[in-house]
Amino acid sequence: MRTITPLQIQNETAGSAPETLRICEATKTFGTGPVALDKVSFSLETGEFTVLLGPSGSGKSTLLRAAVGLVRLTSGTIEVSPKEATPSGKRRPTAIGMVHQDGSLSDRLTAAQNVLSAMVPQMGWWRVLFQAYPKPLQDKACRLLERVGLTEEQANRPVRELSGGQRQRVGIARALMNDPTLILADEPVASLDPATARKVMLLLRETARELGATVLCSLHQTELACEFADRIVVLKQGQLIFDGAGAGVSPRSLAGLFDHDSAGRPLDLVGG
Numbered sequence: 001m002r003t004i005t006p007l008q009i010q011n012e013t014a015g016s017a018p019e020t021l022r023i024c025e026a027t028k029t030f031g032t033g034p035v036a037l038d039k040v041s042f043s044l045e046t047g048e049f050t051v052l053l054g055p056s057g058s059g060k061s062t063l064l065r066a067a068v069g070l071v072r073l074t075s076g077t078i079e080v081s082p083k084e085a086t087p088s089g090k091r092r093p094t095a096i097g098m099v100h101q102d103g104s105l106s107d108r109l110t111a112a113q114n115v116l117s118a119m120v121p122q123m124g125w126w127r128v129l130f131q132a133y134p135k136p137l138q139d140k141a142c143r144l145l146e147r148v149g150l151t152e153e154q155a156n157r158p159v160r161e162l163s164g165g166q167r168q169r170v171g172i173a174r175a176l177m178n179d180p181t182l183i184l185a186d187e188p189v190a191s192l193d194p195a196t197a198r199k200v201m202l203l204l205r206e207t208a209r210e211l212g213a214t215v216l217c218s219l220h221q222t223e224l225a226c227e228f229a230d231r232i233v234v235l236k237q238g239q240l241i242f243d244g245a246g247a248g249v250s251p252r253s254l255a256g257l258f259d260h261d262s263a264g265r266p267l268d269l270v271g272g
């Protein structure tokens with residue numbers, strides 16, 4: 001059994017591996033509201049699967065959105081490493097795939113068209129307007145949807161006709177369309193039943209491993225965090241209160257961190 005205080009930061013995962021994302025004193029205040037992020041600092045090592053945990057309103061989405069430039073920080077920096085090693089050992093510009101909390105899918109488009117929409121920034125406007133994507137890209141979108149467990153028939157249905165779990169899978173397939181080396185997933189299993197949530201997490205971890213991608217994934221479920229994370233980072237009221245290896249940390253003690261008043265009362269993180 002290990003005993004730590006919640007404010008103590010473990011550096012068990014810190015090493016000499018290259019970093020993909022470096023967050024330095026990230027701070028965000030929305031207008032006159034409470035501080036959403038309060039001097040949050042940590043870095044992601046390449047290939048790591050990091051789960052970002054925290055109660056509702058703790059700043060998880062704000063941090064992920066800031067990392068892709070959807071939120072402008074009040075102060076501090078978030079740097080994505082300009083180049084990444086691929087599984088073949090070559091280096092290429094870091095590509096980011098984002099899985100949005102609400103899916104952010106276009107209801108009127110089919111699952112395949114939603115996946116293809118990830119390529120919009122690289123396409124001419126007319127291709128997007130007429131959904132005239134090159135055949136190799138269409139084939140890739142279909143392969144990805146098959147990979148995430150959707151049938152051909154489902155791939156060609158408007159996403160408004162798909163279930164919540166199927167829509168989450170479409171969101172993951174879309175995030176994988178540009179072969180990301182950094183995947184930012186904002187509660188990808190929110191509102192799914194436990195069995196489907198676990199399947200979607202497995203899929204995310206497996207596909208990330210195949211790509212050699214680094215993952216930062218926000219969750220509410222401490223059980224899933226313990227099962228899937230190489231590393232767990234916990235936010236509470238915008239502050240980083242825990243950063244340590246996922247192995248050996250129990251869901252119960254993580255849940256205890258959420259409720260802790262940060263006054264320094266020791267917490268038992270049960271190992272083994």
Ligand SMILES: Nc1ncnc2c1ncn2[C@@H]1O[C@H](COP(=O)(O)OP(=O)(O)OP(=O)(O)O)[C@@H](O)[C@H]1O
Pocket residue numbers: 030033034035036054055056057058059060061062063
């Ligand atoms: N666009 C916004 N305008 C004003 N306040 C915001 C905005 N976005 C987030 N906030 C506030 O920032 C804080 C952090 O919110 P955030 O959505 O990052 O939390 P979260 O941990 O992702 O929550 P949840 O788990 O419920 O998604 C909250 O107090 C929230 O009300």
